Amino acid sequence: MTVLSTRTVEKPWGRDRLPAPFVAPEGTRIGEIWFEPPETLDQLLVKYIFTSEKLSIQNHPSDAQTEAKGQGRQGKEECWYVIDAEPGAALGIGFSEDVDADTMRAAAEDGSIEDMLVWHAVRAGDFFYIPANTVHAIGAGVSLIEVQQNSDITYRLYDYGRPRELHLDEGIAVATGTPHDPHLRFHVPARGTQRLVEGPFFVLDRLDGQPDAELRAQYTGPLLVIPREGSVTVDGEEVAPGGCALAHGIDAVRFADDGLCLVTRPC
Missing domain, CATH: 2.60.120.10 (Jelly Rolls)
Incomplete structure (x- = not known):
């Protein structure tokens, strides 16, 4: 498992007050927070924009x-x-x-x-x-x-x-x-698991709680995990909301029963 390193980017059009769990340092206007793509899954880039x-x-x-x-x-x-x-x-x-x-x-x-x-x-x-x-x-x-x-x-x-x-x-x-x-x-409703993107370049799902067997079967290879509510653990390491991690398969991820999380992989 790899917790992705972040790049915080100041922009003139950014914000000095960010939604939780993010906090802009005093005197800064944060426009983007990037997660550096890992070498084993460099086809995708995830970022927050404010x-x-x-x-x-x-x-x-x-x-x-x-x-x-x-x-x-x-x-x-x-x-x-x-x-x-x-x-x-x-x-x-x-x-x-x-x-x-x-x-x-x-x-x-x-x-x-x-x-x-x-x-x-x-x-x-x-x-x-x-x-x-x-x-x-x-x-x-x-x-x-x-x-x-x-x-x-x-x-x-x-x-x-x-x-x-x-x-x-x-x-x-x-x-x-x-x-x-x-x-x-x-x-996207407040609760419920939902497929958000079905190709052609990547798949993206919003998970509510535990993934079912059908979804697990679609994520057997490397994926990115983006917690939204509640932490997840990947290979035993906690990843909190505001973070993003690489997992080498969805079975390496332990999801919170009442949590919300995005997962994505290339097609």
Whole structure:
């Protein structure tokens, strides 16, 4: 078992007050907490994201698109599991109607792309899967868990006038100018075991208590364990909420009978 080391990242758009169990050091604004991917399961990256301002409107390429550019398999599909949201918090995902490349570029240049996105009001428990190429943005006042393909390629299309590089040519070349598939977003009830992601790049489950035999049979290889309520033990070592650990099979994990936990593995 490996408890993953963390990387705490300060961001201008981060927060100085974080949801439990996290605490921001005095005078800091924490935007992200990353769990360093282990060598034996480096296809996935898990992070917490905390926002006090809107993040850039952006998208990511697919594996096929990065391979075609000679960059290897560096595509990024991701999902968001909201754990806390202030009143009025929202996530922008996909367009309200079909948009062609020229219209998208003009809207990114003049800022009207913000109003072309569909902004979903969110609360704790809301879940969204974001396919590669989807134009998206995280709004202010959101805390969420992101599980993603382990890639750092991001194409920023619009950044509210902040002095950061944009990537209009690259981003618009791969952008999906359509609405987000409604089947890829839903609310996760407070209790109960539920499959959140069923491929194509990773599987993600929210467990309530003990996994049944069917789920255990799907996690015989390496997996990441992310406790949400109640601790788990992996190979006899405790992992508390706010942590993430590598297990070499689900039978190495002891779950709390009344706990909630996320587990994920590559497909």
